[in-house]
Amino acid sequence: MHVFTNSPNPWFEPSLFLAVLVGIISIICYLTLPQPYLPLADKPVLDPMEGKKNNSSIKEKKKPGWFRRRRTIQVVVLGDIGRSPRMQYHAISLAKHGARVFLIGYKESEIHPDVLSSPRIKIVALNPAPTFLRSSSKLMFPILAPLKALWQAQDLYRALGYGTPPPRWVLVQNPPSIPTLAIAALVCWFRQTELVIDWHNFGYSILAMKLGARHPLVRISALYENVCARLASGHFTVTHAMARVLKRKYRVTAHTLHDRPAALFRPITVHERAQFLATLPDTAQYAEELSPTAKSPLRLVVSSTSWTADEDFSVLLEALSAYSAQATSKPQLPKILAIITGKGPLKEHYLSKIQELNQEKKLLNVIIRTAWLTPEDYATLLGAADLGVSLHTSSSGVDLPMKVVDMFGAGLPVVGWGNFEAWPELVKEDVNGKGFGTADELFRLFVSLFENSNGLLSVLKRGATEESEHRWDEEWDRVGGKLFKLVKREEDSSSSSSGCFDY
Template sequence: MLETFISIAFWLSSLITLVILVLLPTPYHPDPASRDESQSSPKNPNAKAKVTTQILVLGDIGRSPRMQYHALSIARHGGDVDIIGYHESEPHPEIMSNPRISIVPLPSHPAFLQTSNKLLFLFYAPLKILLQVVYLWNILAYRTKPARWLLVQNPPSIPTLAIASLVCFLRHTNLIIDWHNFGYSILALKLGSNHPLVKLSHWYERFFCRFAMVHLCVTVAMASVLKTKFPIKAPILPLHDRPASHLQPILDHQKRRDFILSLPESEDVRSSIVDGNIRTIVSSTSWTPDEDFSLLIDALCRYSELATTSKPYLPKILAIITGKGPQKEMYLRRISECKKAGKLGKVTIRSAWLSPYDYATLLASATLGVSLHTSSSGVDLPMKVVDMFGAGLPVIGWNRFESWPELVTEGVNGRGFGSSEELVDCLVDLLGDSAQLEKLRAGAYQESSRRWDDEWDPVAGHLLGFINIGSTNKVKKQTT
């Protein structure tokens, strides 16, 4: 009897051990046979193994420009990249054509799990997270080869940070968290800062962030918060967003006007464009609660009234709003109601979804950019403003958060506002006075010279082992 029990225990334990060994993810080991082509010559026996990186975006890859820029920078330096995320809209064309970059799509969750209803959100959220856990674990642990680095976009934090931390531990992969904002602060917009789920999210983010080897973040202000309020001992490197190379100013006024004329959104006002009696403003939005779009609608209604009744000349406005998101239809209905009520006589508002290059050309061709990003944490920055500066477009934006001055210099390359009334003042001042507008445009042109590669190379490029230059001192200063 005892021998039978021992025999069963032996075979059972052997089976369990075998299952564990089979199911455990394959760990990362540098492959000596995998070399960059430029280093594969027998004359260079000390060539380093190729840098392999996974980039995880728990969102639409095509609407995550910073993570796409990371991938392009890594690929340009000879590294191999897997981008893991939802493939809903077209990524940057260079992402699709680069042989060093592979897109690994996450399966889309059922549409019914996406809701703006607060009660349904509380019910659906656990189901959505459970599906995401299964999808992420399957892709990160089994469907992809182990990589040297895993770069994770945060937020969303749940369940990304937990799954990434565990996979990196099992696969001997180095985890990098790229902080765009704080997940708990965005959740607080929907549920309120005192909600138990927000507090749980705050704890979760603080707990799992400690497992990262390095932290990147979009502002110096965010780095300060991470250093003082999070239990992080690893290096924290500020890496500001900068525009990619396809975002460039267009100096030829005729080319700018011709592009605006070519857009379907300008069809109703083409005669005014030809006559020079209309100005084009552009705003990019994700149509989410952290951008109160009613500010712009109210301001445009008031501007239209002033353009109709005031003695100083104010041009008409063509406002082109780009982007996709959950609150789009709600705001479009409101715009339609304002138009029917005769409140937009001097203003034409159109929504659009453009290719990356058409969007870049629109920014370079417009008169003024508008940012409504209000910042849930106060220490992040809107990528749209970076893109606008890359195209030489002056910006007016919501400025009631701490990190705004890291991006915009008041009166030099843009102006800030904190209410709909102040937004109206900005529109009247700049569209009614070409001298003020040209001054800001000159500042935006100057800002356009600051590029992503200049920021990325000495920080992330040095971290990943691509760059070994005199900028090492700059990185050291940023980590202290």
């Protein structure tokens, strides 16, 4: 005889508890996810050219010059905003065309005045990682790098997901790619917004300079960058060469948006030059010698650097030492005042080298000064200089140094490290600049340019002044304005008479 009893399933209560727990977590996650973008939430914005009509009626807003823009845009740089001129220029251009811009990054140095003065740009500051995570030790890199990436990931996720209203687009600078691209792609998925990557270089190629091309982390970084690239809906590159690499390796189509100088960088008059050099602390004591009418004029050379591994500053020091020795035997060669601007981890290392050279009397005909200048003073210094020097070596071979663009904006001829594929996209040999590949080549360029100031240097000066006419606003409108649908396409201008667009 069998007796049946109602014995409860021993797994019932734990299963019920787990189901309730998962449900609660799901609800919390759903309620706390970043708010999604809703197209109708963005209100029409007046075209900047029609700003005086801010109080116009809705009917008046249908007149030419009005655009219905649903444009809230995050511009993201996982670095110092002040040292990211291109991303600041993006923000300024977007704001000029009526977009509401949230510029996200670290506030460590002086920010472009047009960014600070624009009512349409708001800066969302990231919190820097603790000091111990920012060590440059190669030995500790495999341990500290993941910890730093985790710190940056949570802080960036907070800023992108909760620090601003939902954007229509997120424009991200690359590199750094880790963790920027993954976090930006995740938040864009949550918020139903579109991700646009602005490729300045490849993150894995910079990492390879530190760890070596065959290091496992470099290979993982390259794969990660490849995958993240395919998650974006739009891409900018700084060169055609980089766009070709993205097409060939990553199977994505990118729009080349060449760096161009902002209005801050411009050629200056002889009077402005004299006045500036007499007041700038780094040049004031040499102002008379820097005058072109001086009996033995000094030549002013400027180089800006981030004092990092991708700029071998010893090349410039070797070239200047060789020039100083040559000037001793050739009195017709002028002395050089070299001003090096910028901040970075290797600055103290090279300052000690400069001190050694001075003690060894290898810089008798060369004066080297380092400076950290405001954007306005830096721009004027470029306009006052005789020659600019770029030591950017390009880890990928397809990026270009922004500093050369700024120099051309000021009408300053340039000599730079030219042994990489993209160099001819920026510098026209014997027209506005010259390339070099060794310290000896740079030394010979100094001699040939300064020995006869009315020769090649004069030709390069004219070419650089002509190059200064190419400006950021025109380039951005042609490429960036159309991608973000803030500038009318040519075909639209002929098909619409109202001037009002709703994308």
